[in-house]
Amino acid sequence: MPETALDRFLRYVRIETTSKDNAEQVPSTPGQLEFGALLAGELRALGAAEVAQDEHGYVTATIPDPRPAAEQAARPIPVMGWIAHLDTAPDTSGKNVNPKLIDYQGGPIRLESGAEISESEGLRSCIGDMIVVTDGTTLLGADDKSGVAAIMTAADRLLNGSVEGVPYRHGKIRIAFTPDEEVGRGAEFFDVEKFGADFAYTVDGELPGEINKETFSAEQLRLKVTGVDIHPGTAKGVMVNASRALAGLAAALPAGRAPESTEGREPYIHLCSIAGDVGSAEAHIILRAFTDEDMSENRRILDKLIARQKEAVPGSVWTAEYKKQYPNMAEGLKDCPLILTRLEEAVRRAGAEPVWKPIRGGTDGSCLTEKGLPTPNIFTGGNNFHAVTEWLSVNKMEAAVRTLLNLASLFAGEESI
Numbered sequence: 001m002p003e004t005a006l007d008r009f010l011r012y013v014r015i016e017t018t019s020k021d022n023a024e025q026v027p028s029t030p031g032q033l034e035f036g037a038l039l040a041g042e043l044r045a046l047g048a049a050e051v052a053q054d055e056h057g058y059v060t061a062t063i064p065d066p067r068p069a070a071e072q073a074a075r076p077i078p079v080m081g082w083i084a085h086l087d088t089a090p091d092t093s094g095k096n097v098n099p100k101l102i103d104y105q106g107g108p109i110r111l112e113s114g115a116e117i118s119e120s121e122g123l124r125s126c127i128g129d130m131i132v133v134t135d136g137t138t139l140l141g142a143d144d145k146s147g148v149a150a151i152m153t154a155a156d157r158l159l160n161g162s163v164e165g166v167p168y169r170h171g172k173i174r175i176a177f178t179p180d181e182e183v184g185r186g187a188e189f190f191d192v193e194k195f196g197a198d199f200a201y202t203v204d205g206e207l208p209g210e211i212n213k214e215t216f217s218a219e220q221l222r223l224k225v226t227g228v229d230i231h232p233g234t235a236k237g238v239m240v241n242a243s244r245a246l247a248g249l250a251a252a253l254p255a256g257r258a259p260e261s262t263e264g265r266e267p268y269i270h271l272c273s274i275a276g277d278v279g280s281a282e283a284h285i286i287l288r289a290f291t292d293e294d295m296s297e298n299r300r301i302l303d304k305l306i307a308r309q310k311e312a313v314p315g316s317v318w319t320a321e322y323k324k325q326y327p328n329m330a331e332g333l334k335d336c337p338l339i340l341t342r343l344e345e346a347v348r349r350a351g352a353e354p355v356w357k358p359i360r361g362g363t364d365g366s367c368l369t370e371k372g373l374p375t376p377n378i379f380t381g382g383n384n385f386h387a388v389t390e391w392l393s394v395n396k397m398e399a400a401v402r403t404l405l406n407l408a409s410l411f412a413g414e415e416s417i
């Protein structure tokens, strides 16, 4: 019996691959190397070609085009990439994940720890499915081990399966498992040229048939204020309190433009952290928007507040360092309509209704698309990512496997993209 996507998933979540913010090296944690080495071994055992794991932990492999060379030359099929990430989010522990299987019949789900998964619309759409949850003390790791399991299972089917004795028809497929996606570094050392695909799909989304061709554009602002510290007893006219100056700016950030009060395509400005003393203070702020206009407006709001605080606290010295993090991938995908329409068709054939949903976040695909590898995103069947209430519908993960197989056969009928 070949291993199912569920068998693989349950094995993979037991490996701790939590990534770490602000690490010097990629991968940020050794568990990702261990997981990657396991996958490389499994890919070799399945019969994949060109299996490699590089020093940054990227695992790549090839499912060769099974057709005779002459036919391949006469009728080339574009090379497709399948990508998922090895790490899990640092927000919640990914150590000793203890997955539980539930035959889901509706209602909220009470976890062993007492935490509860409320009955969302997404959960209701999975009544009758087999669902995997945690014991409520860790995240599950469906983000993105369900994506990894779906790709491994689809690869197994293409390499070792057949339809009534006839091997699957498909072009060359490249696989990549990437480190440190959750800390925004998944594409940093991704060698697009060496990968050699014409386009790719990440399998890193949530519920079927959610597919994504649009993400936020992301920037961050590192804000530093320098003041003047002196004994408070003799401070009159001398002390410049950097923390008070910066706190004034934090308090003036528009509440209506915060993550907690925005949704859909609305932009936000998010104060991630603030720290300091009298002499100096620092804030880390992130800016998110789907359009250039909204991003410019984010920056204009912040610049105006900084100017105002500078004036309000004479003697305070401000440095504002903006840095681009990732771009909205919609821009890079608009010239490749077939990559999107084929995906819609593949999802439909997998039994789900495709819905394009803008991601209020980024994926590896955002940066890869910018690097010249057009990469929209496919659902995994998971939900409530990064939290102890994370869950996965096994049935929907299987729909992700079918979507990948459908893509392989749809593109096998195409001469070019």
Ligand SMILES: [Zn+2]
Residues within 6 Å of the ligand: 085, 143, 144, 181, 204
């Ligand atoms: Zn993810």
